Amino acid sequence: MTGTVVTGLGVIAPNGIGTEEFWAATLAGKSGIGVIQRFDASGYPVRVGGEVLAFDADAHLPKRLMPQTDRMTQYALAAADWALTDAGLVPTDLDEYGLGVLTAGGCGGFEFGQREMQKLWGTGPERVSAYQSFAWFYAVNTGQISIRHGMRGHSSVFVSEQAGALDAAAHTARLLRKGELSAALTGGFEASICPWGLVAQLLSGFLSTVPDPGVAYLPFDAAAAGYVPGEGGALMVVEREDTALRRGAARIYGRIVGHASTFDPRPGSGRPPGLARAIREALREARINAADVDVVFADALGVPALDRAEAEALVQVFGPSAVPVTAPKTLTGRLYAGGAALDAATALLCIRDSVIPPTVGTSSLAPGLDIDLVLDAPRETPVRNALVIARGAGGFNAAMVLQRYG
Incomplete structure (x- = not known):
C-alpha cells in the first residue's frame, strides 16, 4: 500500500487525553485502569475497568451536539478535531467528495441507549429522545464526523470488533491508492462501561473478575485471568502521499504498507487458526520479511489459551523470541473497536521516537511462551517496521504493517 501516509493523530484513552499526554503516560507506565467509578459495580463479577474520567465534552464540542451523542461519539468528534489540527488539514481546502471517514464500531452507544430505555419504562415513550434512532448505532461516529467536517467522500463502518480498526485503515489506504479519496479519517472509539454495557460484555466469559486493578489484566503471564474492559480509542488522518506533500503537511508519522485479515475456522474443524496466515500475508503485501519487523503490538487477550495461541502464531512466523513484543493496552484495558486504533497510533509514536x-x-x-515480551521499562531501539495484530470476537484476525516514512 505504498503512497499512503499518516499525517495526524487524535487520541482519547483512560490514561491520557490527547496524543502526547497518552504517550507520556504510556512510557511512564501510568495506568488508567481502576475500580469502576461511573456507577456502582459492586453487584457485578467485574468491578474494574479502563474508564475515561478526565474528558470534558462541554469544553471541546458545541452544546448542540450534547443531547444527540453518546460519550463514544463525543470522544470520536473531539479526536477528529485534534487529528485534523495535528495534520494541518482543513477539509474546506480540499474537494469534499475526496474526503472520507472510515471507522470501526462494535458496541455502539450503549450508555445513550440505556438512558432512553430507562425513560421508556420509567416515564413513557413520549420522553424517549428522537436521537435514539441513531445515537446507539455503531455507524454513528462515521456519520457525525462526516457531517461536522463536510467530508462527503466514501464513508463506512467496519464491524469486526477488536480487528475492525485495522480493517478500516486498510480499506482507507486502498481507496487512497486507487484515487477514490485524497484524504480520510480512520480509527475507532468505544464507551460501553455502563450497567447495560457491562452486562453485555460479561457474556464472553473472557473478562477478568480479579478485583485488584493492578493485577486484573496480565496478558501472557502465568497469572493471566482474562482482560479488563476499557473505553476510548484513536483516529488517524491518512492521505495520499502526493496530497500531503503538495499541501505541505507538517509531519508524516509513517506509512500503511501492508494488511491482511482472516477468519478462524469453526471450533472442532481440525483446521488451524488464521492469525499466523494474516501476519504472513500482511508482511507479503508490505514486501518485507519477518526479520525486518522491529516490534509487534500484540492482541494480548489475557485468556491463557488464547494468549498461548497468539504466542504460537508469532513463533511460527518469526521464530522463538525473535522479535520484541509489547501490549501497552495493559494500561487501558481492551477497547474493542477502539483497541487496534489505539495500538496503531501507539505504534506510529513508537516509530517516531524509537x-x-x-x-x-x-x-x-x-x-x-517463547516470545520476547517487553517488560518493566521502555526499550529504546530504532523502529522502522511495526506490526499491529488484533483478534475480534467470533474469529476475526487482522494484521497491519506500519513503516517509518523516508
Whole structure:
C-alpha cells in the first residue's frame, strides 16, 4: 500500500487525553485502569475497568451536539478535531467528495441507549429522545464526523470488533491508492462501561473478575485471568502521499504498507487458526520479511489459551523470541473497536521516537511462551517496521504493517 501516509493523530484513552499526554503516560507506565467509578459495580463479577474520567465534552464540542451523542461519539468528534489540527488539514481546502471517514464500531452507544430505555419504562415513550434512532448505532461516529467536517467522500463502518480498526485503515489506504479519496479519517472509539454495557460484555466469559486493578489484566503471564474492559480509542488522518506533500503537511508519522485479515475456522474443524496466515500475508503485501519487523503490538487477550495461541502464531512466523513484543493496552484495558486504533497510533509514536513501550503488570511469562515480551521499562531501539495484530470476537484476525516514512 505504498503512497499512503499518516499525517495526524487524535487520541482519547483512560490514561491520557490527547496524543502526547497518552504517550507520556504510556512510557511512564501510568495506568488508567481502576475500580469502576461511573456507577456502582459492586453487584457485578467485574468491578474494574479502563474508564475515561478526565474528558470534558462541554469544553471541546458545541452544546448542540450534547443531547444527540453518546460519550463514544463525543470522544470520536473531539479526536477528529485534534487529528485534523495535528495534520494541518482543513477539509474546506480540499474537494469534499475526496474526503472520507472510515471507522470501526462494535458496541455502539450503549450508555445513550440505556438512558432512553430507562425513560421508556420509567416515564413513557413520549420522553424517549428522537436521537435514539441513531445515537446507539455503531455507524454513528462515521456519520457525525462526516457531517461536522463536510467530508462527503466514501464513508463506512467496519464491524469486526477488536480487528475492525485495522480493517478500516486498510480499506482507507486502498481507496487512497486507487484515487477514490485524497484524504480520510480512520480509527475507532468505544464507551460501553455502563450497567447495560457491562452486562453485555460479561457474556464472553473472557473478562477478568480479579478485583485488584493492578493485577486484573496480565496478558501472557502465568497469572493471566482474562482482560479488563476499557473505553476510548484513536483516529488517524491518512492521505495520499502526493496530497500531503503538495499541501505541505507538517509531519508524516509513517506509512500503511501492508494488511491482511482472516477468519478462524469453526471450533472442532481440525483446521488451524488464521492469525499466523494474516501476519504472513500482511508482511507479503508490505514486501518485507519477518526479520525486518522491529516490534509487534500484540492482541494480548489475557485468556491463557488464547494468549498461548497468539504466542504460537508469532513463533511460527518469526521464530522463538525473535522479535520484541509489547501490549501497552495493559494500561487501558481492551477497547474493542477502539483497541487496534489505539495500538496503531501507539505504534506510529513508537516509530517516531524509537522507543517500545512496555507491557506493564505482566511480570513473568507463562511456561512455554517463547516470545520476547517487553517488560518493566521502555526499550529504546530504532523502529522502522511495526506490526499491529488484533483478534475480534467470533474469529476475526487482522494484521497491519506500519513503516517509518523516508
